[in-house]
Amino acid sequence: xxxxxxxxxxxxxxxxxxxxxxxxxxxxxxxxxxxxxxxxxxxxxxxxxxxxxxxxxxxxxxxxxxxxxxxxxxxxxxxxxxxxxxxxxxxxxxxxxxxxxxxxxxxxxxxxxxxxxxxxxxxxxxxxxxxxxxxxxxxxxxxxxxxxxxxxxxxxxxxxxxxxxxxxxxxxxxxxxxxxxxxxxxxxxxxxxxxxxxxxxxxxxxxxxxxxxxxxxxxxxxxxxxxxxxxxxxxxxxxxxxxxxxxxxxxxxxxxxxxxxxxxxxxxxxxxxxxxxxxxxxxxxxxxxxxxxxxxxxxxxxxxxxxxxxxxxxxxxxxxxxxxxxxxxxxxxxxxxxxxxxxxxxxxxxxxxxxxxxxxxxxxxxxxxxxxxxxxxxxxxxxxxxxxxxxxxxxxxxxxxxxxxxxxxxxxxxxxxxxxxxxxxxxxxxxxxxxxxxxxxxxxxxxxxxxxxxxxxxxxxxxxxxxxxxxxxxxxxxxxxxxxxxxxxxxxxxxxxxxxxxxxxxx
Numbered sequence: 238x239x240x241x242x243x244x245x246x247x248x249x250x251x252x253x254x255x256x257x258x259x260x261x262x263x264x265x266x267x268x269x270x271x272x273x274x275x276x277x278x279x280x281x282x283x284x285x286x287x288x289x290x291x292x293x294x295x296x297x298x299x300x301x302x303x304x305x306x307x308x309x310x311x312x313x314x315x316x317x318x319x320x321x322x323x324x325x326x327x328x329x330x331x332x333x334x335x336x337x338x339x340x341x342x343x344x345x346x347x348x349x350x351x352x353x354x355x356x357x358x359x360x361x362x363x364x365x366x367x368x369x370x371x372x373x374x375x376x377x378x379x380x381x382x383x384x385x386x387x388x389x390x391x392x393x394x395x396x397x398x399x400x401x402x403x404x405x406x407x408x409x410x411x412x413x414x415x416x417x418x419x420x421x422x423x424x425x426x427x428x429x430x431x432x433x434x435x436x437x438x439x440x441x442x443x444x445x446x447x448x449x450x451x452x453x454x455x456x457x458x459x460x461x462x463x464x465x466x467x468x469x470x471x472x473x474x475x476x477x478x479x480x481x482x483x484x485x486x487x488x489x490x491x492x493x494x495x496x497x498x499x500x501x502x503x504x505x506x507x508x509x510x511x512x513x514x515x516x517x518x519x520x521x522x523x524x525x526x527x528x529x530x531x532x533x534x535x536x537x538x539x540x541x542x543x544x545x546x547x548x549x550x551x552x553x554x555x556x557x558x559x560x561x562x563x564x565x566x567x568x569x570x571x572x573x574x575x576x577x578x579x580x581x582x583x584x585x586x587x588x589x590x591x592x593x594x595x596x597x598x599x600x601x602x603x604x605x606x607x608x609x610x611x612x613x614x615x616x617x618x619x620x621x622x623x624x625x626x627x628x629x630x631x632x633x634x635x636x637x638x639x640x641x642x643x644x645x646x647x648x649x650x651x652x653x654x655x656x657x658x659x660x661x662x663x664x665x666x667x668x669x670x671x672x673x674x675x676x677x678x679x680x681x682x683x684x685x686x687x688x689x690x691x692x693x694x695x696x697x698x699x700x701x702x703x704x705x706x707x708x709x710x711x712x713x714x715x716x717x718x719x720x721x722x723x724x725x726x727x728x729x730x731x732x733x734x735x736x737x738x739x740x741x742x743x744x
Contacts (some may be wrong), residue, residue, distance in 0.1 A: 248327050252378040253325020253335065254318050257342075259406045260371025260504035261317070262413035264346070268363035269417040269424070270609065272474075274353065274555065275360040276417075277346035277367050279470045280311045282306075283700075284349040284424050286468050291626050295729055298515045300467065306470055317342060321449040322373075328379045335379075336372055340626035346509075354556020374406050424474050430496070430590065435506035435529055436718065442508065443686035444697040446657065453657040453695055456688065458524035460584050465712040466513045466522055466600070468622070473554050473607045477590045482574070486550070486613035489541030496590050498578060502531045507571045507596075510661050510693040512634050514599035515728045519583040519639050519737035523661060525693050529577030533566045536574065536611070550621060551593055551605040559605040560621035561595060562631055563613070568662050571595050571691065594690035597664030599732055629731035636662040636721045638670055638696075638713040638737065645739040649702050654684075657697035660713035667689030672698045673710040682711070690716065691695045710738040 261277055268276035274283065286309070297305040320342055325592075328335030335366060347364035350356060377652075406739070445456025477496050485493045506529050513522035533549075542563070549561040566572050572595040583589040588606030595603030600621045616630060624630055638660035643649055656674075660667045666689075671679035685695030712721040725735035 238610075239404040246329060246381065249325040249329040249335075249379070250322040250324065252328065252375060252382070253321040253323065253339075253428060255406050256325070256339070256371045256375035256378065256405060257321030258410045259374045260339075260343075260367040260369075261314075262410040262417075263370035264363040264367030266413040266417040266420075267366040269420040271359050271362060272357070273421045273424075273471045274469075274473070275350045275356075275363045276471070277343075277350070277364050278310060278313050278317065280346055280350035280353065280360075280364070281317075281701065282310050282470045283353060283468070285309065285313065286470075291628070291729055295515060295727070296341040299517055300727075302521075308543070310470060325375065325379075328375060332376065332379055333373060333633050338377060339371055340368060343371070355554070355578065365722075378403075378406075402506045421471075421474070430477055430576075432529060432577045432582060433500055433504060435507040436503040439506040439508055439527055439580050440689075443688060446685040446697060448744065450642065450655055450657050450697055452644075452687075453697065454639075454641050454659050456525065456685070456695060457579065458526055460526070460579055460581065460587065463526060463578075463587060464513065464522045465586050466515055468557065469555065472585045473606055474653055475554055475585075475590060480554075480609070482538045482608065482612075483590060483610045485610070487543035487546040487615075488613050489543065492536070492540045496576075499531060499591065502535065504529055504576075505532055505571060505573060506577075507573070507691065508688040509571065509594055509596045509691045510659065510663055511594065511600055511604055512637075512663070514601050514628070514632060514732050516637075516733060517728065518562050518637070518725070518735045519739075520733070522636075523639075523659075525688070526579050526606060528573065529580075530573035530575035530591075530594060533572040533574060533593070533595075537566060537613075541612075542613055543616060546737065548613075548619070551608055552610040552612070552620050553605055553607040554609045555607065557605075557607075558619075558621040559593070559602060560616065560619070560624050561593070561598070561603050564587075565595060565598060565603065568681040572596070572603070588672050597634055599634055601628060602630075602632045613654055632731055634663050635732050635734050636660075636665070636667075636713050636715050636719055637734075638711045638721060640709060640711050640737055640739050642710070643739070643741045645741070647741045649741060649743045651702050651704050651743050654702050655697045656699055656700050656709055657695070658711060659693045660711075661693035662713065662719070663691050665719065666716040667694035667713050668716045669714045670694070670696040671712050671714075673712075674700070675708050679712070704743050706740060706742050708738055708740055710736050712736055 256329045264277040323336040324338040350360040396501040482494045516522035550561045550661045575594045595607040639658045641658040670682040682696040682698040684703040723736045
């Protein structure tokens with residue numbers, strides 16, 4: 238009895254899934270050779286990110302944190318495989334029906350890749366490869382399923398042919414995926430960069446409170462632990478030898494620098510804390526590092542800024558844009574085009590080979606990674622990725638503080654302990670941190686060592702913990718007297734605010 242009658246719909250659905258897996262693997266492999274971001278699933282995923290309403294994006298970040306991207310990719314993949322299963326089922330009726338649905342999936346991926354910023358014609362090739370392999374696999378499996386059960390023109394029975402086909406496609410998918418991973422890792426490895434010494438070095442870095450109280454956030458964040466929040470599903474592949482920084486727009490003279498020319502300029506080394514606008518009250522999207530780079534003002538002085546500009550539109554190598562108020566770059570703060578982080582070249586995930594670092598404003602308006610262009614223009618003439626999605630244009634970081642220890646809902650032993658954490662108000666500095674226990678009076682905490690007004694401040698308060706449930710809260714005050722507000726605000730459109738309160742229990 239033919240396979241179409243004995244096995245039914247489930248077998249054909251499996252054919253569609255296996256064909257899609259083989260096609261996706263082939264597309265991923267081809268993309269690794271051309272442009273990893275053009276991989277079919279990633280192209281669709283990036284388009285989904287762009288089309289997702291801001292409230293849903295904030296919900297995803299708040300709910301899933303840095304796992305939001307793997308979850309998105311997994312969801313896209315599951316959706317594609319579901320449609321592929323339907324395509325397989327349709328081939329049981331007529332092959333052309335299933336093939337048409339599979340081609341529609343391929344066309345969607347190709348269009349998504351072609352419409353990405355800075356897309357090139359070759360970016361559709363991975364989707365085409367996925368389509369060719371997927372159709373060939375689907376055709377081969379359905380053809381093998383329709384021959385008589387006893388034997389095939391090749392000799393072995395139908396079951397053997399199908400098993401060999403399934404095994405072959407599975408090994409092809411696994412091998413292609415692993416090959417793509419290795420190729421992408423090789424192509425996107427950091428270039429051989431030697432950082433020159435700074436012309437203006439930072440002061441000796443102090444010893445943080447974490448040496449005494451290990452649950453307080455370390456004063457300096459290791460590169461591997463530094464938060465990463467961006468829209469990229471894959472880290473852009475940037476060859477340092479091919480990289481250029483262009484400064485154009487409303488300038489007296491345009492400028493183009495390669496990496497060596499940029500690194501040969503006078504470099505400053507500064508300790509600066511960065512904060513993501515998506516950080517909720519008490520959140521973890523904040524980190525402190527020592528940055529090495531060229532002062533942004535030096536670059537602007539070199540090109541001569543025109544009279545009409547009011548923003549710097551910065552562009553990443555993948556076409557992503559950020560708007561930075563021009564006034565912020567010229568008011569004396571240590572805004573820079575950074576090439577080093579904690580004594581090393583920028584990690585790939587944090588913008589190699591160059592990125593913006595602007596103290597005092599949220600990352601979405603001042604921390605462009607994988608930087609390749611600075612355009613002097615106006616807000617009226619140009620909108621960046623986030624500002625056209627209605628985020629605030631001016632985004633100064635709000636004074637904030639966080640309790641690191643004890644953790645929310647922790648159970649403690651009675652007796653002497655500490656309440657501790659960090660506070661930040663970049664470009665203004667922290668003057669004091671206060672703690673409130675069970676709604677009582679605010680008590681001044683002890684501050685840790687200072688690494689400058691652009692850096693976060695560690696703090697702690699000794700506490701004699703007594704049995705029962707306790708509510709702990711903290712607030713910070715800046716050096717210019719701005720007290721952290723208790724008014725609650727969500728991250729959208731200009732950053733969260735409010736007082737963090739945690740409940741702990743003492744036995």
